Amino acid sequence: MQLLCERKQLVIPISKVELGPEEEAQVLEVLRSGHLAQGPKVAEFESRCAQLAGTQQAVAVNNGTTALVLAIEGLGLGPDDEVITSPFTFSATINAILESGATVRFGDIGDDYNLDPTTTLSLIGGATRAIMPVHLYGQTADMETFRKLAAEHGLPLIEDAAQAHGATTSSGARAGSFGLGCFSFYATKNVMCGEGGVITLDDHDLADRLRILRNQGMRSRYDYVVPGHNYRMTDLVAAIALPQFDQLEARVERRRHNAARLNAGLDGISGVVLPRTAPGRGHVWHQYTIRLSSAARLNREELAAVLSEADIGHGFYYPRAVYDYECYRSHPRVVIDGSPRAEEAAASVISLPVHPLLTDQDLDLIVETVDRALR
């Protein structure tokens, strides 16, 4: 405890949250109403999410992981069914597949760090029931190609859009509009409420099924039609997120400005591989992530130590391919075909602060610190 209290606050944290009078007013309204559970604020939250993803329906749940579980269950997947996903992601992606009873397989990633359609195609077989790209760091996967691939094979697309609120694809389509879009509203996400999630979709019947599964399998009170869950969101947390939908565009603009300034400053430093945005995609920069090649003077652990010394936040998202842990390697429903590009990326990525509360001076200090360490 004492250690925690003594821990120094970083001068430039990797993420920072700003909640103001609008969020306070929303929360106070819920508290004063006495209606804390799922109610009108959740309904408003769902309509804002549908608007953000450009879908007809949105089903709010209590976090991004349960959004993924519900999407998989809603499609009726279970034992003997395979879901193909990205090996370069947070554990929630794979945990959700395993929780639904299905088997997980991994393609490899492209230059955008996202699941690559070519390796995905090579894995599609008789047991494949869904493709689940992850829009890592706030950049969508190649969804136009995935849409074609999925249509050709009669497979649904489940998007892990946890990091991609408002991101767009090269055709201008929205993240979350390609099938079942699963978003997280965890405390550090671009729109957040502490813990929260949503599934965006166009299919009305499937949305009804998801609403039943979310609410203990009840169509109406005590009318149980399927074994379900309690994955409901509360009005109290929906209230925290509501004002942020109006603030999102400006905040994403600031993230884009920050990423551009970091790109300009870090360009040309030996061994630094800058993040790549595929042509036409609207990146929302949940994370700004560079890689260190073998030409770099330091490895990423050494660079991380320099950044810590300078009180600059950073993170390894993610330090290993998601399957590269004993609990998954030994799991009977985890099939590892080998994803060398993901393994290589995971061993060399380091994320730097890009959040909207950074000043240009903060960004220049980050650049100077990395530059000095690596020149």
Ligand SMILES: Cc1ncc(COP(=O)(O)O)c(C=O)c1O
């Ligand atoms: C890629 C990815 N998928 C899924 C999740 C799970 O979301 P949550 O933490 O809200 O359960 C997260 C967020 O933490 C994530 O980053």
